Amino acid sequence: MKLILTQPVSGLGSAGDVVDVKDGYARNYLLPRKLGTPWTKGGQKQVDAITAARAKREVRTAEEAASAKASLEGQAVQVEARAGNGGRLFGAVTSAEIAEAIAAAGGPQVDRRRIEVPAPIRNVGDHTAHVRLHEDVTATVTVTVTGA
Structure with missing residues (x-):
């Protein structure tokens, strides 16, 4: 079709x-x-x-995407989620939560649909996410998940 x-x-x-x-x-x-x-x-x-x-x-x-990529890759984004014993989260960190954390950290406003997480984030620690800012520009963001 x-x-x-x-x-x-x-x-x-x-x-x-x-x-x-x-x-x-x-x-x-x-x-x-x-x-x-x-x-x-x-x-x-x-x-x-x-x-x-x-x-x-x-x-x-x-041009805007290149400047946003430079600012995103230079900082770690921190997301707080409820976690049980051993650092396992109740649920997973979503792309919407990552987008909110990027905006809260002073980064550009990013649409949640442009954030790609290679594997579901279900543990406390450092993880990576890819943000498609433009067709040719993709930024890699470090997401630090802390337990609450």
Whole structure:
């Protein structure tokens, strides 16, 4: 099934890309979450509008993303969560909590959907998270989890 992506999807493409995916992936994941719309001939106008808007923003945001990356990688972000004996958390640290901690530490406002955690954070200690600031710019953030 051909789709026009309306939001960036990790591992698939960015907004405005026309992608060919399996029917079940489109029907059960991309379309219900409004991450894509079915491709039609009239939809090509939508693709052109999205790519034109992205081209305008791209140069400006690339410079901002590079400066934000420098500030993010230089600091550790601290998140406090409830933990039991042995440092095991009750639940996991979410990307929304990491985004709040980045903002509280004086970093840039980051959307939680742009934060990728390689493995769920379920223990007290230092962990890494990747923040996609731009298509070509990804910052690695050190997340220090403390028990409460």
